[in-house]
Amino acid sequence: xxxxxxxxxxxxxxxxxxxxxxxxxxxxxxxxxxxxxxxxxxxxxxxxxxxxxxxxxxxxxxxxxxxxxxxxxxxxxxxxxxxxxxxxxxxxxxxxxxxxxxxxxxxxxxxxxxxxxxxxxxxxxxxxxxxxxxxxxxxxxxxxxxxxxxxxxxxxxxxxxxxxxxxxxxxxxxxxxxxxxxxxxxxxxxxxxxxxxxxxxxxxxxxxxxxxxxxxxxxxxxxxxxxxxxxxxxxxxxxxxxxxxxxxxxxxxxxxxxxxxxxxxxxxxxxxxxxxxxxxxxxxxxxxxxxxxxxxxxxxxxxxxxxxxxxxxxxxxxxxxxxxxxxxxxxxxxxxxxxxxxxxxxxxxxxxxxxxxxxxxxxxxxxxxxxxxxxxxxxxxxxxxxxxxxxxxxxxx
Numbered sequence: 001x002x003x004x005x006x007x008x009x010x011x012x013x014x015x016x017x018x019x020x021x022x023x024x025x026x027x028x029x030x031x032x033x034x035x036x037x038x039x040x041x042x043x044x045x046x047x048x049x050x051x052x053x054x055x056x057x058x059x060x061x062x063x064x065x066x067x068x069x070x071x072x073x074x075x076x077x078x079x080x081x082x083x084x085x086x087x088x089x090x091x092x093x094x095x096x097x098x099x100x101x102x103x104x105x106x107x108x109x110x111x112x113x114x115x116x117x118x119x120x121x122x123x124x125x126x127x128x129x130x131x132x133x134x135x136x137x138x139x140x141x142x143x144x145x146x147x148x149x150x151x152x153x154x155x156x157x158x159x160x161x162x163x164x165x166x167x168x169x170x171x172x173x174x175x176x177x178x179x180x181x182x183x184x185x186x187x188x189x190x191x192x193x194x195x196x197x198x199x200x201x202x203x204x205x206x207x208x209x210x211x212x213x214x215x216x217x218x219x220x221x222x223x224x225x226x227x228x229x230x231x232x233x234x235x236x237x238x239x240x241x242x243x244x245x246x247x248x249x250x251x252x253x254x255x256x257x258x259x260x261x262x263x264x265x266x267x268x269x270x271x272x273x274x275x276x277x278x279x280x281x282x283x284x285x286x287x288x289x290x291x292x293x294x295x296x297x298x299x300x301x302x303x304x305x306x307x308x309x310x311x312x313x314x315x316x317x318x319x320x321x322x323x324x325x326x327x328x329x330x331x332x333x334x335x336x337x338x339x340x341x342x343x344x345x346x347x348x349x350x351x352x353x354x355x356x357x358x359x360x361x362x363x364x365x366x367x368x369x370x371x372x373x374x375x376x377x378x379x380x381x382x383x384x385x386x387x388x389x390x391x392x393x394x395x396x397x
Contacts, residue, residue, distance in 0.1 A: 015104040016124050017088060021047055023062050023099050033124055037086060037107075038077060051088075052076040065101060066094040073103070084117035180224050188217045240283040240370055244397055247278050251310055251322070254291040258299055266305045269295075273312040279397040280320065286367045291322070293360040294387050298326035301385075318393030319373070325386040331379040339377065340365045371395065 011018060016033035025047040035041060041050055048060065054074045057064050077086040090105010107124075109115055194202065194210035202210070255269050262269050280287070291310075298308040306327040313321045331339065340361050368375045372392045379385035 015090075017090065017106055018102065018104045021062075021101040021103070025060075025062055025065075025101075028100065037118060038079075050078055052078060062101070065092050068092060073105070074108070075103075084114075086118060181221070181228075184217055184221050184224065188214060188221065191217060240286060242281050243284050244279050244281055245284045245287070247280050247312055247320075247322075248273060248276065250284065250288060251291060251312070254288060254295055255310065257292065258295050261296075262299050262308065265299070265302070267299055267302050268307045269299075270307065270309045271311075272309070275312055275314060275320075275396075278312070278320075280391070281395045281397055282371055282391070283367075286370070290364050290367050290389060291324075293364045294324040294389070297360060297387075298324050298328070298385075302326045302328040306384075314393070314396070315390070320391040320393065320396055322389040322391075323386055324388075325384065327384045330381040330383050331377070331385055332381050336377065336379070340375075 012031050012033070016031060018031045019027055019034060019041075020029040022028050027041060027043050027045050027047065030041050030043065038050070052075070053060055054076055056071050056073070057068065071091070073088075073090060073092055075088040075090075077088070079086060087108040088103075088105055089108045090103055093102040093104065094100075095102065107114075107118065107120065109118075109120065115121075191210050191214035193199065195207060195214060197207070251271055251273075255271060259269060295308065295310070302308060308327075309323075309325045311321075311323045311325070313323070315321050365375050368389055368391070372395075373390050376388045376390065377385065378388075
């Protein structure tokens with residue numbers, strides 16, 4: 001065989017792992033597949049800089065390697081410590097006309113781990129690879145496929161079980177919340193009748209007891225309402241019913257509802273807008289709940305004689321921005337990541353003193369996202385917080 005009768009493409013197809021060496025044992029050509037596995041290989045580099053010849057030549061020189069006939073060479077790549085081991089098994093072919101050697105062969109693949117480490121597939125092996133190479137590849141790929149199918153089956157079963165448990169929990173919460181509301185409404189009604197002395201005069205002490213019962217009942221009703229809302233959202237029963245509403249009227253109504261609670265703590269409520277008279281396409285009940293939740297938190301966690309400001313603007317991205325700013329105690333940085341999770345509040349001390357279920361912000365964020373928007377928070381401990389509801393600009397009418 002005086003010269004190489006195959007062009008480069010044909011050679012790469014038949015022998016994906018090949019290279020040429022000149023009489024000085026320097027690389028003159030390297031196959032693309034081998035270059036992918038060993039990008040450090042460059043034309044002109046010395047063979048001994050990149051490979052250890054483990055067998056069968058004792059004297060590593062051009063003539064000794066050229067004299068080998070039908071002998072299997074085993075080459076071990078000199079790789080960096082963090083690179084996977086690469087063993088090449090093949091033959092050296094001698095071409096006197098060009099005074100060069102051509103190595104053709106395959107990597108030595110023993111199991112699936114070797115393939116994974118080297119990133120090899122069946123396409124990386126020559127068409128004349130030995131039957132053993134193909135059997136190993138087929139067996140390892142079948143094993144990988146079977147393992148993937150088993151894991152997929154286990155994952156599907158776990159997902160179905162989790163989904164069923166979640167649906168059962170949501171249905172239970174929804175049913176329980178509904179059942180609790182009926183007797184609670186009776187408690188509220190009768191306690192209000194007692195407080196107003198509709199059945200006759202009462203002592204001052206009993207009037208106070210009745211007022212406390214009514215206040216506690218309303219708090220319990222609000223908690224049950226939050227749990228019911230969260231259960232409906234998780235169960236997928238909560239849908240939006242878009243309508244055209246006035247932003248000024250909706251925010252004004254929410255402020256009016258919170259005024260008595262704010263006056264008890266001498267907190268000032270203010271409202272300003274850069275879009276007077278603007279209207280919005282949204283679910284009025286959901287948007288009102290969003291505003292009430294954020295306003296209620298701003299009042300609840302504010303300091304005595306503080307300020308709560310609501311502002312409506314349009315940002316640079318064209319989004320409608322409704323900001324709720326307070327002058328309260330602020331939120332610690334370590335509490336921010338979990339603030340919007342269900343049943344979470346900003347710190348144990350806050351939860352003890354302020355009460356509540358910790359569902360308000362989680363429900364608020366979900367309702368905002370259902371409108372295609374998002375909610376942001378800027379807070380500094382001791383200097384207050386600002387929650388900003390961002391709604392898509394196309395919702396502005």
